[in-house]
Amino acid sequence: MTTLFDGETPVTDDLVRSLVDDQCPRWRALELSPMTTSGTEHRTFRLGTDLLVRVPRNDDAETGLRKEIDWLPRLQGRLPLEIPVIEHVGSPSEDYPHAWTVNRWIAGEDASARVLSGEVPLGWADTVAETLAALRSFGLGEVPAEDWPQGSRGGHLRDRAEGLDQPDDAVSGPVAPERVRAVVDDALAAGTPDSTPVLLHADLIPGNLVARGDELVGLLDFGTLTTGYAATDLSPAWWVLDRAGRARLRSLLEVDDVSWAWGRAFAAIQGHLAHWIYAPRGHALAPLGDRAVAEVLSDSPERD
Numbered sequence: 001m002t003t004l005f006d007g008e009t010p011v012t013d014d015l016v017r018s019l020v021d022d023q024c025p026r027w028r029a030l031e032l033s034p035m036t037t038s039g040t041e042h043r044t045f046r047l048g049t050d051l052l053v054r055v056p057r058n059d060d061a062e063t064g065l066r067k068e069i070d071w072l073p074r075l076q077g078r079l080p081l082e083i084p085v086i087e088h089v090g091s092p093s094e095d096y097p098h099a100w101t102v103n104r105w106i107a108g109e110d111a112s113a114r115v116l117s118g119e120v121p122l123g124w125a126d127t128v129a130e131t132l133a134a135l136r137s138f139g140l141g142e143v144p145a146e147d148w149p150q151g152s153r154g155g156h157l158r159d160r161a162e163g164l165d166q167p168d169d170a171v172s173g174p175v176a177p178e179r180v181r182a183v184v185d186d187a188l189a190a191g192t193p194d195s196t197p198v199l200l201h202a203d204l205i206p207g208n209l210v211a212r213g214d215e216l217v218g219l220l221d222f223g224t225l226t227t228g229y230a231a232t233d234l235s236p237a238w239w240v241l242d243r244a245g246r247a248r249l250r251s252l253l254e255v256d257d258v259s260w261a262w263g264r265a266f267a268a269i270q271g272h273l274a275h276w277i278y279a280p281r282g283h284a285l286a287p288l289g290d291r292a293v294a295e296v297l298s299d300s301p302e303r304d
Contacts, residue, residue, distance in 0.1 A: 008057045011043040015096055016055055020047065023090050024102065027051070040278070040285060041223065047102060051087065055100045062098040064223020067149055069101065071225055078138065080130040082106050082210070082218040106218040108210040112288060115206040115240055125245040127216040128204070128236050129252035136230055138199040153202040154228020157187055157262050160269055174275065175293050180268045183296060187265035191258045197227040204236040205270075206288055234263025235270060238295040239288065246299070268296040 013034055021028045030048035041061035045053040056062040069089055076083065090100040114120060140148060153160070161184045164177050201208075202224040210218030234255065237246040250260060274289025 009097060011055050011057060011096075013045075016043070016045055016053060019055075019090055019093060019096060019100065020053065020102070022093070024088055027102075040283065046105070050105050052084075052103045052105050053100065054103060055096075056098045059098070061223065064221075065099060065101060067151075067225055068222045069099070071149055071222060074143075075138070075222075079134045079219065080127060081216065083222070084220060106210050106220070108212040108217055110220075111206040111209040111211045111216065111240065112284060114211060116287060116291060118242070120240065120242050120245055121214045122245055122248060123214065124216050125241055125248040126252065128240065129249050131201075131204075131219065132230075132233055132253060135201060135233065136198040140197065140199060140227065148197075148227050149199075149225040151200075151202055151224050151226030153224060154197075154200050154226040154232050156192075156229070157184065157231075157265055160266060164269070164272070174290055175272065175297065177272065179297065180272045180293065183268045184265045187258075187261035190261040193229060193231050193256065193259040193262055195229060198230045200224075200226050200228055200230075200233050202226050202228075202232055204233055205239050205285070207285065209236075209240065229262065231259040231262035232266055234259065235267040235292075237263060238267035238299075239271070239292040242295070243298065246295075264296050264299065267292050271296070 013032070017032050020032060027047060030051070031046075032053070033046045035044045035046060041058070041064065042054045042056055045055070047053050054065065056065050068084070069086060072084055072086060076085070084106065085104040086101050087104055088102040090102070092098055111124075161181070164181045164184065201219070201222065203221060204219075208220045209216055210220065234249075237249050241249060249255075255263070271289035271292030274285045274292075278284075278289070279286035
């Protein structure tokens with residue numbers, strides 16, 4: 001039985017079957033099977049061998065999905081990785097209040113198991129660097145500023161770190177919040193990086209990267225897409241790569257000291273929050289967050 005949290009909409013297998021059958025009769029004969037690796041905001045289902053159904057769990061998830069519906073077509077062919085192609089946009093029904101989508105399946109496995117195993121190919125750094133460079137080079141001037149994607153990430157580091165300063169409701173994790181706070185303070189003391197807004201995926205974690213063999217081939221979940229400080233998207237240096245990969249990524253992108261410090265801080269905050277939110281739910285994102293924090297601290301021996 002699926003555990004529901006505040007504000008979540010029940011999403012059963014029968015409900016999704018009825019949505020597909022009613023709105024996509026051409027796919028009625030295809031087998032529908034729930035995925036055990038569903039993300040944090042959607043339930044996902046394989047539909048046949050070539051399709052994926054994504055069904056938001058709540059209003060916030062639907063907001064992100066509608067952003068994908070708008071922005072994925074703009075990004076097709078502009079990134080080095082495969083990104084989702086939406087084959088159908090589903091409408092809300094009497095039984096289900098949100099939009100939903102059917103996407104083309106991207107073959108492979110998410111990178112989580114590989115990252116947690118400690119066997120991360122060095123070549124992944126090249127692919128991550130190419131992806132970040134492509135996002136940064138997207139011409140935001142092509143789009144009216146009022147239509148730029150909006151999200152809770154991408155802003156000043158000080159705002160992102162606010163949750164660490166609440167002693168009555170301290171963000172918990174295997175590492176004391178003071179150690180993460182020290183990483184943030186060091187980054188803030190280093191200065192402020194270039195604030196020219198760039199396009200940001202803003203959630204470049206292993207679960208959103210698709211691997212086939214030793215290659216990264218796909219990028220998923222653009223619901224957090226936004227604009228802001230380029231340093232925000234440096235977090236995969238610690239969430240995905242190892243020390244050698246980080247060094248290569250930094251060299252390829254020619255990252256300055258201040259931006260690198262901010263990237264470390266963003267990665268540490270996100271990792272700490274991941275444990276706090278997802279460990280009680282038994283979600284796989286918690287150990288990935290723990291690993292990210294450990295990688296951050298491994299780059300700062302004086303804090304160990």
